[in-house]
Amino acid sequence: MRKIGVVDTTFARVNMGAIAVDELRRMGTGFTVIRRTVPGIKDLPVECKILLEGGCDIVMALGMPGPKPIDKQCAHEASMGLIMAQLMTGKHIIEVFVHEDEARDERELAWLAERRTREHARNAYWMLFEPEKLVRMAGTGQRQGFEDVGPLMGGGYRH
Amino acid sequence: MRKIGVVDTTFARVNMGAIAVDELRRMGTGFTVIRRTVPGIKDLPVECKILLEGGCDIVMALGMPGPKPIDKQCAHEASMGLIMAQLMTGKHIIEVFVHEDEARDERELAWLAERRTREHARNAYWMLFEPEKLVRMAGTGQRQGFEDVGPLMGGGYRH
Amino acid sequence: MRKIGVVDTTFARVNMGAIAVDELRRMGTGFTVIRRTVPGIKDLPVECKILLEGGCDIVMALGMPGPKPIDKQCAHEASMGLIMAQLMTGKHIIEVFVHEDEARDERELAWLAERRTREHARNAYWMLFEPEKLVRMAGTGQRQGFEDVGPLMGGGYRH
Amino acid sequence: MRKIGVVDTTFARVNMGAIAVDELRRMGTGFTVIRRTVPGIKDLPVECKILLEGGCDIVMALGMPGPKPIDKQCAHEASMGLIMAQLMTGKHIIEVFVHEDEARDERELAWLAERRTREHARNAYWMLFEPEKLVRMAGTGQRQGFEDVGPLMGGGYRH
Amino acid sequence: MRKIGVVDTTFARVNMGAIAVDELRRMGTGFTVIRRTVPGIKDLPVECKILLEGGCDIVMALGMPGPKPIDKQCAHEASMGLIMAQLMTGKHIIEVFVHEDEARDERELAWLAERRTREHARNAYWMLFEPEKLVRMAGTGQRQGFEDVGPLMGGGYRH
Numbered sequence: 001m002r003k004i005g006v007v008d009t010t011f012a013r014v015n016m017g018a019i020a021v022d023e024l025r026r027m028g029t030g031f032t033v034i035r036r037t038v039p040g041i042k043d044l045p046v047e048c049k050i051l052l053e054g055g056c057d058i059v060m061a062l063g064m065p066g067p068k069p070i071d072k073q074c075a076h077e078a079s080m081g082l083i084m085a086q087l088m089t090g091k092h093i094i095e096v097f098v099h100e101d102e103a104r105d106e107r108e109l110a111w112l113a114e115r116r117t118r119e120h121a122r123n124a125y126w127m128l129f130e131p132e133k134l135v136r137m138a139g140t141g142q143r144q145g146f147e148d149v150g151p152l153m154g155g156g157y158r159h
Numbered sequence: 160m161r162k163i164g165v166v167d168t169t170f171a172r173v174n175m176g177a178i179a180v181d182e183l184r185r186m187g188t189g190f191t192v193i194r195r196t197v198p199g200i201k202d203l204p205v206e207c208k209i210l211l212e213g214g215c216d217i218v219m220a221l222g223m224p225g226p227k228p229i230d231k232q233c234a235h236e237a238s239m240g241l242i243m244a245q246l247m248t249g250k251h252i253i254e255v256f257v258h259e260d261e262a263r264d265e266r267e268l269a270w271l272a273e274r275r276t277r278e279h280a281r282n283a284y285w286m287l288f289e290p291e292k293l294v295r296m297a298g299t300g301q302r303q304g305f306e307d308v309g310p311l312m313g314g315g316y317r318h
Numbered sequence: 319m320r321k322i323g324v325v326d327t328t329f330a331r332v333n334m335g336a337i338a339v340d341e342l343r344r345m346g347t348g349f350t351v352i353r354r355t356v357p358g359i360k361d362l363p364v365e366c367k368i369l370l371e372g373g374c375d376i377v378m379a380l381g382m383p384g385p386k387p388i389d390k391q392c393a394h395e396a397s398m399g400l401i402m403a404q405l406m407t408g409k410h411i412i413e414v415f416v417h418e419d420e421a422r423d424e425r426e427l428a429w430l431a432e433r434r435t436r437e438h439a440r441n442a443y444w445m446l447f448e449p450e451k452l453v454r455m456a457g458t459g460q461r462q463g464f465e466d467v468g469p470l471m472g473g474g475y476r477h
Numbered sequence: 478m479r480k481i482g483v484v485d486t487t488f489a490r491v492n493m494g495a496i497a498v499d500e501l502r503r504m505g506t507g508f509t510v511i512r513r514t515v516p517g518i519k520d521l522p523v524e525c526k527i528l529l530e531g532g533c534d535i536v537m538a539l540g541m542p543g544p545k546p547i548d549k550q551c552a553h554e555a556s557m558g559l560i561m562a563q564l565m566t567g568k569h570i571i572e573v574f575v576h577e578d579e580a581r582d583e584r585e586l587a588w589l590a591e592r593r594t595r596e597h598a599r600n601a602y603w604m605l606f607e608p609e610k611l612v613r614m615a616g617t618g619q620r621q622g623f624e625d626v627g628p629l630m631g632g633g634y635r636h
Numbered sequence: 637m638r639k640i641g642v643v644d645t646t647f648a649r650v651n652m653g654a655i656a657v658d659e660l661r662r663m664g665t666g667f668t669v670i671r672r673t674v675p676g677i678k679d680l681p682v683e684c685k686i687l688l689e690g691g692c693d694i695v696m697a698l699g700m701p702g703p704k705p706i707d708k709q710c711a712h713e714a715s716m717g718l719i720m721a722q723l724m725t726g727k728h729i730i731e732v733f734v735h736e737d738e739a740r741d742e743r744e745l746a747w748l749a750e751r752r753t754r755e756h757a758r759n760a761y762w763m764l765f766e767p768e769k770l771v772r773m774a775g776t777g778q779r780q781g782f783e784d785v786g787p788l789m790g791g792g793y794r795h
Contacts, residue, residue, distance in 0.1 A: 008297050013311040015298030037293040039282045046245035073235055076391055081242035083399035086364035087406060088246060110311040123357045134355040138326050139333035152331040152428040167615050172629040174616035196615040198600045201572060205563035232553055240560035247564060269629040394709055401717035404682035405724060441675045456644050456673040457651035470649040470746040485774050490788040492775035514770040516759045523722035550712055558719035565723060587788040
């Protein structure tokens with residue numbers, strides 16, 4: 001039985017962890033979910049590493065950085081930590097960060113947080129169970145949250 | 160008996176370490192506290208790692224970065240070091256940084272430093288003794304110091 | 319039989335992985351190619367490390383960062399992760415990033431992505447099979463994608 | 478017999494290493510000093526690590542970054558390296574950097590470099606021999622070089 | 637017999653590797669030189685680490701970052717990687733980077749690249765064979781390429 005970790009924060013303004021668990025369960029069975037919550041995004045890296053070393057095959061790291069410069073810096077630090085945690089464990093962490101200034105208002109922000117979380121939950125599922133599906137989607141301009149942008153027009157090379 | 164480390168600096172203008180110890184003792188018993196002080200925030204990472212490797216289950220890293228660009232850079236470097244120290248030990252460090260330019264005057268800055276330290280001391284206690292409490296607070300817009308911002312209005316998904 | 323890894327993203331708008339595999343096959347034989355696709359550039363470092371530890375002798379990491387400041391930051395984080403992955407495995411990863419704002423329009427961007435990928439595929443091949451060829455090209459102002467700039471005029475020293 | 482390392486640079490415009498050794502000798506006995514000099518601040522991290530692994534209990538890393546943006550970046554890289562060296566060895570490195578643009582003229586810069594070096598030499602001594610002295614100075618707004626700023630007025634909490 | 641590694645790039649516009657080898661040979665005998673060339677500066681860290689683990693006692697890493705913001709970021713990433721490679725191997729890497737915007741024209745740039753490379757080759761030689769010579773040069777304001785700035789006037793402390 002595979003194990004998927006889901007870690008979110010009390011700082012976020014949407015229950016991203018619950019959304020991720022819901023979407024993962026819609027994708028399929030054959031795995032258990034371990035859920036954890038930490039105060040802020042800088043607490044995510046070590047918590048993800050603890051889960052990966054505790055048997056999780058992949059972990060989703062969910063957070064909502066604020067709009068100020070110091071928040072951007074925290075997000076950068078958290079991202080670097082998540083990359084290091086992956087390199088130390090040899091397993092993937094799917095980072096799902098929704099920045100407050102990506103949306104025009106609170107309603108759109110809530111919508112964006114849910115949609116990006118759900119789309120990345122599908123990525124996590126595919127990475128674990130159907131990695132060849134991602135190869136078929138290579139270079140197709142996928143986005144998580146807002147609309148996909150699609151492949152470039154004018155690209156001469158087709159597979 | 161669990162052990163909680165508390166490390167602050169001589170650079171800070173508030174005795175954050177003493178406040179943290181006071182708040183931890185209000186939270187409960189069943190743990191001992193190890194207190195250390197270093198000159199500045201860039202000395203925190205290795206001191207926290209020494210405590211974690213010496214048996215502490217979690218450590219609070221407390222500091223007050225100055226307002227200049229070089230101070231911001233030091234805070235960034237210290238934060239990166241704290242994240243690395245966590246990844247190397249597999250244990251949490253609760254970073255409590257209060258930036259001088261977050262407050263309007265010295266009185267508010269002192270108030271902010273004390274309140275953020277106390278709120279994060281509670282986080283540290285919960286992470287060690289009641290981690291499921293944090294899961295129940297997921298996505299509720301918690302802040303340490305200033306007012307919580309709460310969950311987003313308009314978020315369609317409820318747990 | 320040597321093994322070359324090729325990892326690209328679903329975020330990119332050109333199938334860079336397919337182009338890389340095509341160019342590698344034009345360069346010669348005597349190697350097998352392992353192809354993987356991940357969602358975004360920050361997922362590249364650990365995937366490359368997994369391939370390198372799984373027997374690949376060199377890996378190409380292909381991506382197309384967007385034009386916004388947050389995209390630049392992601393590219394920086396991915397690059398740092400790729401450098402760490404190399405240092406941890408003692409093997410080379412050829413990073414091929416094409417930034418959306420490097421080109422004037424979509425047609426040029428598609429052209430640039432293909433050409434840079436092909437030129438770096440040649441570098442990857444030479445690094446693995448003919449490293450002395452690169453020594454002969456030292457200091458000659460090679461660029462991948464746009465025109466080479468060539469060696470400096472006025473440089474008094476010639477080998 | 479404890480060992481204290483002192484590493485400075487040929488790039489600096491003040492013999493910071495000699496000043497550090499002089500101040501350490503004024504502080505007390507019971508230790509030997511190992512002195513090294515490297516070209517620039519980015520050469521400090523590995524030299525400090527070599528000394529710490531060679532038996533030093535603590536090392537002072539002394540440098541004078543220039544005023545240009547590239548110099549600031551070098552200082553950032555050196556600082557990150559010094560933090561990593563500490564985490565890898567589990568010992569403290571006291572970073573003493575004096576930025577050229579901190580002073581109004583060459584005379585003040587020379588004064589600042591000497592004073593900051595001497596004050597940090599005392600910190601290094603206390604960290605090794607009297608760490609409880611630093612705990613008593615927690616939150617008192619110590620600065621190295623310019624005047625201490627002292628504790629905040631209005632801070633309600635007293636130890 | 638000691639071994640010195642020299643690694644440069646095909647991206648550079650001056651054959652810095654050949655210049656470094658030439659200068660090292662003028663400094664003395666008693667060592668062999670291992671020469672490698674990689675595509676760009678971000679390929680330097682792992683190549684240097686490979687050489688250091690393969691028996692080199694010190695390595696020179698030579699590159700010419702371009703003038704654009706993305707080039708500055710690449711130089712930063714390469715520098716961080718070079719510092720990590722040093723910390724992982726416990727040996728020095730002498731970074732010799734010449735930024736295109738340091739010079740007024742191509743002729744000066746070529747001159748600067750050659751002179752800085754030669755001066756750092758001497759540093760590499762001294763670090764390996766005469767480290768005490770660098771201690772005697774501590775705090776004397778050495779620069780590589782442009783004129784040395786010398787020690788500060790007004791510095792009260794003399795060794």
